[in-house]
Amino acid sequence: GYISQRDEHYATLTVRETVEFSQKCVLGIHEAVAEVMLNSKQSQGFMWDQKRKCVLGTNELPGELTAEERGKWLEMMKLNKIAVEIILTMLGIAHVGDTIVGSDLLRGISGGQRRRVTSAEILALHHPILLADEISTGLDSASTFDICKTITASTRTFKNVSVISLLQPPPEVYELFDNLMLFCEGHVAYHGPAKDAVAYFEKLGFQCPADMDTADFLQQVVTPAGKAYLTPEAQASGTAPATPAHFATAYYASAVFQAMEAREIPGHTHAGELSPQHPLERRLYTKFPNSWLYSVKLLLKREAKLLVRDKVFLRARVLMMVIMGVLHGTLFFQMDATEVQTHYGLMFTALMMLSLGGMSSIHTMMESRKVLYKQLDAAFFPASAFTVAYNLVQVPVVICEVILYGTLTYWLSGLAPEAGRYFFFMLVCFLTSMTMSGFFRVIAVTMRSHTEAQGFASLLVLLMVLFCGYMIPKSSIPAWWVWFYWISPLSWSFIAIVQNEFLSYLYAVALPSGQSRGEAYLAQNGFPTDNFRKWISLAYLGGFYILMLIFFTLGLKYLRWREMHTEEPETPEAAPPAVVGPGALSTSTVVEMRPLDSTMERAAPVTLSFHSISYKVDLPGERKKYKLTLLNNVSGFARPGTITALMGSSGAGKTTLLDVLAYRKTGGQITGNIMLNGRPADKLSFNRAAGYVEQQDLHSEATTVLEALRFSAALRLPR
Secondary structure (H helix, E strand, O other): OOEOOOOOOOOOOOOOHHHHHHHHHHHHHOOOHHHHHHHHHHHOOOOHHHHHHOOOOOOOOOOOOOOHHHHHHHHHOOOOHHHHHHHHHHHHOOHHHEEEEEOOOOOOOHHHHHHHHHHHHHHOOOOEEEEEEEEOOOHHHHHHHHHHHHHHHHHHHOEEEEEEOOOOOHEEEEEEEOOEEEEEEEEEEEEEEHHHHHHHHHHOOOOOOOOOHHHHHHHHHHHHHHHHEEOOHHHHHOOOOOHHHHHHHHHOOOOHHHHHHHHOOOOOOOOOEEEEEEEEHHHHHHHHHOOOOHHHHHHHHHHHHHHHOOOHHHHHHHHHHHHHHHHHHHOOOOOOOOOOOHHHHHHHHHHHHHHHHOOHHHHHHHHHHHHHHHHHHHOOOOHHHHHHHHHHHHHHHHHHHHHHHHHHHHHHOOOOOOHHHHHHHHHHHHHHHHHHHHHHHHHHHHHHOOOHHHHHHHHHHHHHHOOOOOOOOOHHOOOOOHHHHHOHHHHHHHHHHHHHOOOOOHHEEEEOOOOEEHHHHHHHOOOOOOOHHHHHHHHHHHHHHHHHHHHHHHHHHHHHOOOOOOOOOOOOOOOOOOOOOOOOOOOOOOOOOOOOOOOOOOOOOEEEEEEEEEEEEEEOOHHOOEEEEEEEEEEEEOOOOOOOOOOOOOOOOOHHHHHHHHOOOOOOOEEEEEEOOOEEOOOOHHHHOOOOOOOOOOOOOOOOHHHHHHHHHHHHOOO
């Protein structure tokens, strides 16, 4: 299992739904699993109290479960609830289990709690190997300790393997680790028992100060700042390692390396009690623990929840279809049968309306792509299962859109009043919408960024419009471009829809040439007159849609477009930062602050005070009539020349208070007063006097660091 550094989740799923989904995907639902978890020795120890608490709702002393308790345990275990509740409780997020995860733009749980959800999503899966990448990012020391303690208890109880990357862990966290691997610019400076690391570097000539944490010392000793910790004897001899390569050479020549190499047994495999037939270990021998149909079932439930909870999108789509249906129907109201070009214009407009509506799939898929990458790489489900489930969920939405728009447009505009032709018109509209949406989703998974996807999709749509047979008749399309006419789904939709109209009884009047008036209209504009061609068009649209599903599945399975995080490498000739003294705690360059020149303009001091600040939000769902208080009569002040620390556990309300003070909250109910120098502040005056460093890193991707700083300075600083 891999706990990523980034918190990538569906924003509208609750914390409990997120963790339960991951567990069902990896562990599945199996009665034998529940039996094993109940009877195995692994269920003893630290898990037993939590099991009884989840089953009984009490904190009774450990003991044997009664028959009734055992039945309740098995039932809950089969529903994958026990392990989820245990993990949520141990990570301290059980109280927000029914709150949506949220995102940078959607209010949900706090950033620290979201970090715990990322850990819980993987810890609930009982992987024999756990890899965790900087799980302390954005967390306070207490939260970091809670997560690491949970991982430690699970690792030692179930005899798992855990490898965790941390930045400056506090002493109590460092003491939880058995072994340490210390890196420096790609070289291994130390790999051995964590408790022996300081003694190892003391032998190399480095002394850890008595008032310094072990983790801080180890992180700095292998950097240029490590010179500050050299003993006088090591400085005089000059034999202490000074570069990453020197540290690596010293390690490989040490007794610690020899001891670690002796502990490693090449080709060793652990012969445990479990086998490929065992339900708990079957996932080690199969790529996906669940059947394909069960994966589709899980994904159908999740995608349906995501769709239903996006109420703004659904309402906007319904409203758009009704408005556009009335608009197009009244614009082409009750057309005369002789208005041929007007009929062509209406049918082309209808197809374009449904086709371009699918472009919203690009944004939706781009937003979901990072979560899908994580889950597909972790073998939660096959890519084909997601493709089927996602498209099945979209079918009712498209049907509703087609019924609303197609019905209004068809009958108001006065197209052929035949039931069969009406339903054929609706079928063409449905297939066109599904096909184009699938086409845009393929673009979304094959392009690197949203900008590239939108540009490429716009280009292809332009070509489809040009060569669909409306703007340029097929007979007038150059030979080197006619191939695009035949492969474009829009041209086949147009053929089907115009044949459906002009081969109706309204245009059955025979002409001297032997053709009907409708056939003459079709031939005049380069369309085939044989009636079976519209059925071929339907078959082509269905085949094109299936082809898009295949391409979409292959794109999800084999393509990976992730955010690039690059670090500027240091040049060899760059001088190391100056070391201030033996107690240096940072490798950063020290900048001397000089007094302002008397001729320079200086901003007037400002005192910030806030009085009885309260912030309440509506509870989601059926509890909407109740309000949740996030800030309760908070008062405080900050004077010029002072620094105020805003502290609290994860979810305490630190970010919420800063957002309220900075006038960044747009929802909820805010009461209280914010004062600047004793005067009431408004949003404009506060924003001119204050700078707010947000928790999220929101920047323009195309600008350099210097350009971003200069642009901000040009906007905020006086000339």
